[in-house]
Amino acid sequence: MHKSFGDLEVLRGIDLTLRPGSVTAILGPSGSGKSTLLRTINHLEPVGRGLISVDGEVIGYRRDGDLLHELPEREVLQQRTTIGMVFQAFNLFGHMTALQNVAEAPRRALGTPRRRAEARARELLELVGLAEKAGAYPRQLSGGQQQRVAIARALALDPTVLLFDEPTSALDPELVEEVLAVIRSLARAGTTLVIVTHEVSFARDVADTVVFMDHGVIVEQGPPAQVIDHPAQERTRTFLQRVR
Ligand code: ADP
Ligand code: MG
DSSP states (O other): OEEEETTEEEEEOOOOOOOTTOEEEEEOOTTSSHHHHHHHHTTSSOOOBEEEEETTEEEEEEETTEEEEEOOHHHHHHHHHTEEEEOSSOOOOTTSOHHHHHHHHIIIIIOOOHHHHHHHHHHHHHHTTOGGGTTOOGGGSOHHHHHHHHHHHHHTTOOSEEEEESTTTTSOHHHHHHHHHHHHHHHHTTOEEEEEOSOHHHHHHHOSEEEEEETTEEEEEEOHHHHTTSOSSHHHHHHHHHHO
8 A cells, every 4th residue: 555645655555464363563663654554544544556455345446546446435434433443642522421432433333222332331341441430521530541441432333453553652651551451451352453552562462463664664574573572674673772
């Protein structure tokens, strides 16, 4: 996949496969295109040149600037519900309780009846360790708790894959671990995850595949024992020395 903003080519030929149940950690310097990659996978940005396919179904395809196939808006929205995303800034609705935040998406996107959406939301809040905070508003929660609600909210649509864009970067250091613990438990449960993170030791623990990106390309990818512990590329080595 290629992706440009005006003259700036931000993704310069990304080739990435996510297998069901796999955990992929994406590392790379600021500005290397990590967020753009996630946003494109999630249809928050249109695909440039190239294609995305889910279970063999092509959902965005351009070649040499010619649009060959693009999903209608309604189907894009539908696709988006199968791909969950958790952002650095938690983006919860401030006027809704934790429970309402989690129940809202299935009600709106899938038309799930309120009772059922709320029952599922309670289960999900329990999963992220916040059962007792169901009635709390975002401002009454710590950053770590808000991010856990955001994770529960993303899970409410039963996504095929869950994308995390630096989920702990906005948190005070003492709150990072509670969020990483939730992500770790999702990984253990077999959820397909993609995590952009600067937490290198977390990436080593949790990921099956580590992808190192720089300037819009994948410089190297492989198991953590290879990419993190024995990087083949100079650029990867330099980056890892800097962030550790
Ligand atoms: P990362 O997440 O790795 O820090 P980003 O994907 O956010 O990188 O950004 C990659 C490059 O694309 C940066 O140079 C950034 O300024 C540029 N960029 C990102 N989004 C936009 C946009 N909507 N319009 C123009 N340029 C953008
Ligand atoms: Mg980013």
